[in-house]
Amino acid sequence: MTQATSDEQKTGRKIALLIAGTGVAWIVINAIGAAMGWTTRTLALFDLAAVAAFGWAIWMIYGLWRSRREKQDE
Template structure:
């Protein structure tokens, strides 16, 4: 039962990471447009968002592996 709770908690954290990165990206894009940031600065925030989404994908992969190992074992 503890494994299922851990998986559920990890899924919730992953969902929060995805939502947080998405909101951060929208805010950075809006601020960049409003404050007329350079393309280089906007690209930095785009890369930060891309890294956040990549981390979320890695977390999803870890959850998938954990569920698969729990099912097999």
């Protein structure tokens, strides 16, 4: 098992912050929207933005995994 490099650790932290920040922001926006009476259509826009951010995080995780596999093969 190889040790993660500093760049990989930084990337992992960025991914974790993206996931946590997206989750918190989505919850807060939904709470504000419910309190202010936003339409379902407006809330759905923020839902789609959250799904896009989570998808981006998955893509970043895949890239990190792939780069670690390539280093492992060397």
